[in-house]
Amino acid sequence: MTALALTAPPRTPAKNAAASAKTPLIRAENVSKIYTMGDQTVRALDNVSVTIEDGDFVAIMGASGSGKSTMMNLIGALDVPTSGALYIDGRDISEMTADELAELRNRRIGFVFQQFNLLARTPAVRQVMLPLLYARPRPQDPEAMAMERLRQVGLGDRADHHPRQLSGGQQQRVAIARALVNNPKILLADEPTGALDTKTSEEIMALFCRLNDQGITVVVVTHETDIAEFARRRLTFRDGRIVDDAINTLRRTPQGGPS
């Protein structure tokens, strides 16, 4: 918390982002999410309102149970709010059908997970192709698109490798290539460095920074402060509310890694 200052809203979009101030990429309005467990109700998100502009790089922080994972699930269109409205790319996801949510995830969102979630016994290029197989219309040459993304994350020569033949950092790069293959607007990463050592973590974060510089919106959920320091903006959750929304004035700049 030391290196941060200046609580945000209303905040200005990141200077290099080609964002339109009219329609933010993500806009939450009084979003609540309530889970019922038996006769107990858990208010995972409590009246949260926040906007994330196109091209931003946001770190979502908080202890476990703070609501950060719930927020991530909503931003990822994996779930819908109990009340309130959540607009992604101008459309309220609480109004969407399951199929429409699936299509939104397919076209607009790229997921990166802590445990990589790669398919066993499947070569890297096929991992990366996966979202394209669910895209409609199906692209002409998904393999070529997948190869291009693998090259982008520096794994062009590992296309035939199975997950077991790759290091943790390489596996996460494959996962990032998979997240990017459909040209999403949002790259949504849930503890992307949680299973990686410090050096590899920084390489992965450097990759995120580079992708963000190229214009993609990055949202990283993490509980590690030094990972959050790569973001432009930091949202801190506690008990289902945003307790801190700060511009990262002392942003870490990536050292090393492919650029």
Added chain:
Amino acid sequence: MSFFDSFEVAWSALRANLLRSILTTLGIIIGVASVIVLVAVGAGARQDVETRIASLGTNMLVVYSGSSRVRGRAGGEGTDKELSEGDLNALHNGVGGVMAISGQLNGAGSVVFGNANWTTTLSGVHPDYLTVREWPLASGRDFTPQDLRSSAKVAILGQSVVKQLFPGEDPVGTTIRIKNTPFQVVGVLSSKGSSSFGRDQDDLVLLPMTIARNQILGKSGVTPDQVGQIYIKFDNQTNLADAQEEIENLLRQRRRVKAGDEDNFNVRNLAEFMKARTEVLSTMTYLLGATSVISLIVGGIGIMNIMLVSVTERTREIGLRMAVGGRRRDIMRQFLVEAVSLCLIGGLIGTVLGVASAFIVAHAGEMAVLISPSVIFIAMGAAAVTGVFFGFFPARQAAHLNPIEALRSE
């Protein structure tokens, strides 16, 4: 996701657990194989009976003389007053729709050619006999009315007799001796095979009715104008049940059966009798088929079980697929395709095994076996239906997973 992609995913999933996949399909393999074998055996038996019905001749009725009762003891068929040439003529002229008619008077005797001899059935027949029985000649000529009138010493041989007396030779034109009387062989019958009672129908010699009755069979207690059984073939327009009634009325009159008394003759429709056997066989085929359907169901339950395991094991993968844009129907289809592929592979192996076993059964058991392509299609179809039916529940289970929980599962 395209169908081809689903198939590819299913295939790699099945290959990843090869042994498990094979064991799972065993139920389907056995089910399909047994459907094919049992239906093949059943259909073979039925076809066998059908060819025998055809070998009897179609649209045919047979008249036997009845059994006589001597002091209360029934003497068996043909022991009552014999059917005569008069009866035969009356039937020919008095019953509608008669196409051809012939008596068949049977006896046994030894046939000699050169050094070889063979004891066989000797049948005196009228010239229409082969027409009635729909029994074509293999070579030579049929009897003529002239043969009958002149008591010509001519004979037509059955295939089994030819085999015994003329191995590798054409007997037409040669002279054989029957009960020391020389007969000229004028024709050879085509083979009819064994009857439904296992009797070799080709083991006989046909002779004109007149010479047979007067010289050959006469010594064994044959009355002057008896004709044995009478075979009658009707044209296609004739209803055999009506014809049977006509025959019965006419013969009751001629043979002076009093009203209320039992007939002293029998009219039989052999084809009807055989058809009843066919129906029994059909029922049996269906029953056997139904039994093997049970093994298909058991196999299907095995598939369902393993698919549920597969869904549980791959929960995370399902979550991932949903996260990257897989819709419920995509997930559903993936698992359905997997279940159906399992069943179709099982069906294919089962078909190969079933056809092979059917051939082995046919060979070893000397049973008639008939494998029709339709049975294979039906068996494969049944396998596919099993896959869809038993794959549906696990696939639905997968499709309705919550993506968040699925992604979080271990």
